[in-house]
Amino acid sequence: MTTAPRLPLPPLPRLPPAVPRSGVSVDARRALRQLLGDVDRDLATVFREGADASMLARRRAEAVARIVVHVWTACLGEVSGAALFAVGGFGRGLLFPHSDVDLLVLVTQPEPARLRALEQCFATLWDVGLKVGHAVREPAQCRALAAEDASVFTSLLDAQWMAGDAALEVALRAIVDDPSLWPPRDYLAARLAERDARHARHGDTASNLEPDLKDGPGGLRTLDSLRWLGRRLAHAGGFEAMQDAGLLDPAERASLCDAETTLRRYRWALHQEAARPEERLLFDYQRALAVQLGFEDEHEKNLGVEQFMQGYYRAASQVERLGVQIAERFVELLEPPGEAKPVGEHFVRYGTRLAARDPELFAQRPAALVEIFIARLDEPGLIGFTADTMRRIHQATAQHDGKLADDPAVLAAFLHLLKRGAPAVDALWRMNRHGLLAAILPAFGKVFGRMQYDLFHVYTVDEHTLRVLRQMARFADPDARREFPVACDVWSSLGQPELMLLAGLFHDIAKGRGGDHSVLGESDARAFCARLGLPAADGERVAWLVRWHLLMSTTAQRQDITDPDVVRKFTDAVGDRERLGRLYLLTVADIIGTSPKLWNGWKDRLLVDLYVAARQALRSDTRPGHDAAARIDACRAQALILLQEDGIAAATAEQAWGAFPASSFLRHRPEQVAWQTAAIVRAGGVWPLVAVHPLSVRGSTELFVCTPDRDGLFASVTAMLDRLHFSVVEARILGSNAGMAMDTFLLLEADGQHPASADRAEELHQRMQRALAQGGRILPPRRSMSRQLKHFQMPPRIDFRQESGRTRMALVCSDRPGLLAAVAQVLVACDARVHDARIATFGERVEDFFQLTDRHDAPLDEARRQRLRRALLERLG
Structure with a gap:
């Protein structure tokens, strides 16, 4: 078991004898406050030098106890019929830098004079600088509350007499030792119910990004609960006594003690850093705590803060695992x-x-x-x-x-x-x-408790991996077919499920080592498959999936999958339909297993569309067609059928299409073309036209704007969308042959990442229509950045590339409220026109791609690119 250095502790405060019932003068209060401050400063110094947090917490409790008893004596004297008890952590003899000082006073008769003296006592303790929580009860009242509430009964288990009438300690022990109050079976049920409720409040996992050291799963409260259960059920209230009783073996006791040492050390440091009774390892403190406790960056993929948090996750996981096992032992103790x-x-x-x-x-x-x-x-x-x-x-x-x-x-x-x-x-x-x-799998042990310091990966690597496997298992469940029809079909069509499970186990197994985890994981997977005795071809299938497990998601989210060249490049990399099916399953499971907030209807349809396009290409002898004219004709023919079913004559449609650019038929589905055409026909030449389809392609809401083209239109639209709290997932900015802007935006609700309801779609339609009709520039609102995002701001990276007569700008930066609207405002100021946009957000990281020209539809020259770069860096930096 690891131990901290045995450093000399600061001496306990020496207090002058208290004069009974004299009260505490202003000067005496000032002296007590100074004394408490000296103790805390001395303990902080010793902690920074490496002293054990448990020893420090005990020493602080002893120092505070002397102050509390001194004040009690000064206010009440040697009183009969009243006694003071320490409860909670104070009763267990532990006080962290900003812990509450919990007190219980038992009185035989709550006389007014005595109550006034108690009020004076508690007020003095607050004035001295102690955060006191107190209760004043008669023994009968205390018993009644304990019989009614298991948490009240539990608090009495830790109660320690401090001062006053010692006979009341006997009365309190009689309550605690009464076998009719919370018999073992009832007490165990109550504690397990409390545990489950507490875990549910904290996400039911020890792997939250900002975990609670005290009340979260595997936290210090779990260790306290084990001691309470040991005392009530087996008369063994400490880990040593539980080992003697056979409830723990030596290794388990050592594991619990090690974990407790880590958790207490982190809690002491957190209280000092936060300067308040904070129990959550918030992002606000994680980096500073890592530095304070001596963790250093090994490389960019193994930061000191990640090592610090891994220490917490491993300790909490040990406590959680052993807590479950020991609870089972208690169950069997009562029910052999x-x-x-x-x-x-x-x-x-x-x-x-x-x-x-x-x-x-x-x-x-x-x-x-x-x-x-x-x-x-x-x-x-x-x-x-x-x-x-x-x-x-x-x-x-x-x-x-x-x-x-x-x-x-x-x-x-x-x-x-x-x-x-x-x-x-x-x-x-x-x-x-x-x-x-x-x-x-020893490599899996290295990522046990391994966190990644970002908002994208909300679980540790081991937790994420197992969630990916669970999602794969859902694809085999017929009940999941409604939610994942394509994935369920693919799973049922593939044999050898062990290959999928192995790919899931290894896809992130090399995180934190430095280098590309996909490449390193590929090597690990190939070696393990060989040790398993799998045929070489099967081992290569697993290794390929591990190496390229990000290929499908990056292709779908960062590139235009309606472009045949994009699909061709993807299918060339995949090679065959079996790989495609397995890669699709792994990709869907990986996204869902990364964060519950990442998966939505938009990404579902995006991946399905890429899967279907690639499968069709792999089914045929030829790759996706390059014949643009044939693709345009096919789109027009299908759109025409839909329009005629909607009561719009072919001649009317053809007339409207005279102004459509060819790219409308290349980049939009026939359903989109038909819907947009119908909106234009029904508008009858009244501009601006704003149309909203609540549920359009890929589970998104589609906004179509057709109006005489003008510079700054993209900025105005995105500003209004920001005002209305919509996220843009894709934008297609087209110019008609008649000088009209024909802009399409695919949207999700910013708060829930789902398409708009009918009412929200109508609100969007009316407000956008009114704003564009009024003309003028629409400015985005000013939004404050969330507390979490502030800790993950990275310098923006901006790259330019010339392609197909335009300038492609890639923007990689940290997310923030109103980002797209802000970028659009900069583009207007720099005389850059937007023709296409791909918007992708990964946790706090944004990767956006824009097709740009100058106001004469020419690619941006070097001077304009540099001007745009400087403006963006100034706005986003």
Whole structure:
């Protein structure tokens, strides 16, 4: 177990004897405040030198206790019928720099004079600088509240007498020790319910980006709960006593103590950094805390702050895992397993829990560590393992450390599990909780608790990986077909599900090493597949998926997939339909597993469209056609059919199309062309025309603006969209043959990333119509940046490239409210016209691409590019 240096602690404060019932004078209060400040400064100094946070918290509690007792004596004297108790963390003898000082006063009779003295006592403590939380109760009242509320009863478990009538300590202990108050079974149920509710409030995972050190899953509250359960259920209130009682083994106790040391160290540093009782590791503090605790950047892909947060995630995950196992032991302590029933040759079940027939099985046959997870899949009605089995799995995993990854029998069992396909994912999830997955895949152990310091990846790498696998498993579920029809069809058409699971396991396994994680992961995947004994061709399929797992998402989100050249380049890289199907599944699962907020109907349709286009190209002997004329004719013919069904004559449509640029038929679907044409016909030449389709292509809302062209139109439209809280995911800026702007914007609601409702679409239509009709320049509103975004601002990167008679500008920068509208304003000021825009946001990172010309529709010259670069850097820097 790791320990901090044993540094000398500052001495406890020496206080003059308190004069009973004299009160505390102004000068005395000032002296006490100064004394408390001196103690805190001394403790902060020793902490910076490396002292253990637990020792410091105990020393601070002792110092504060002396001050509290001094004030109590000065205000109440040697009183009978009243006693002072420390509760909460103070009762456990621990106070962090800004912890509350929780006090309980028991009184036999709440006399007015005594209550006034207590008020004076508490007010003095506040004035001294202590944040006091207090309750004044009669013993009967205290008992009634404890009987009603398990949290009140729990607070009494930690209560420590400090001063006053010692007989009331006996009364309090009588409440705590009363077997009729919260019997063990009821108390266990209440604590587990509280745990579940608390975890639900914090996202039910220890891997949140801004975790709560105290109340989050795997936090310090979990450790306190284990002690409370140990005391109430087994008369063992500490980890040493729990080990003596057989509830913990030495390794488990050491793990819990190590994790607690880390969590307390982080909490002490956080209180000091925040200068207040902050329990959340907010982005505001993470970098500063990493520096304070000595973490340094190894390279750009292993920052000190990422190492610091990995320390937290690993500690919290250990606490969470052991907390679940120990809770199961408490359940079995109260409800011993029933009759054993055989499950195959090596296992038995006790009711709904599985166990090894021979307690030494895992030590003697390491492959059984995997086989028991397979047996759990095959045996209906099981909800888990017995507590003893969980312990033996953990012990055997540690015993065989470094050997499981090369054990042929273990690898054969692991491959057998993977071949189960979707059901294997739950087994992999459980194996990870026991540390077994990292033992079989050592590289996976390196990314355990590994975070990435950004807003895009909201889970640690191991958590993200397992969420990707769970999403893959959903594709095998018929109930998911409605939400993922294409993915479900692709999954059912592919064999060898083990290849998909392996690709999912390895796609991010090289994060944090430096270099391209896709390239490094490809090498890892190929080597592991060879150790598994997979045929070389199958190993190459897995390795290829790991190497190119980002290809489909980057192609779809950063390029124009209606361009045949884009599709051709993509299909050339993919090569065959099987790879395409597997890459599509991995891409969808990867996006969903990265953050719940990333997936939306727009990305769903975007990936489906690329998949369908690539599949059609791979099905035929030829690649996507270059014949623009044929594509235009096909689009016109299909659009004409739709228009005629809408009651618009062919001649009327052809007349309207006389002003359409050819690119309208190349870059828009027939449904879009038909809808836009119908809007123009019905407008009858009244401009500006604004049309809104609430649910158009790719699950987005389409805004179509047709009006006499003018410079600054793109900026005005984007400014109004920003005012209305819409995100632009794609913009197509076309000029007609008659000098009209024919601009198309695909939108999602900025708050929820979903298409607009009918009411919102109507609001957009009316406000945009009114604003454009009035003419003039529309300015975007000023928006404040969120607290989280402020910590992830990067210098903008701007690149220019000449292509097809235009200038392509790539803008990579940090996201912020109103970004697109701000960029559009700069483009107007620099006399740059927008002809096309691709908008992509990845967490806090924006990657936007614009097709630009000058006001004469010529590519931007070098001088204009540099002017535009300087203006953007000034606006966005």
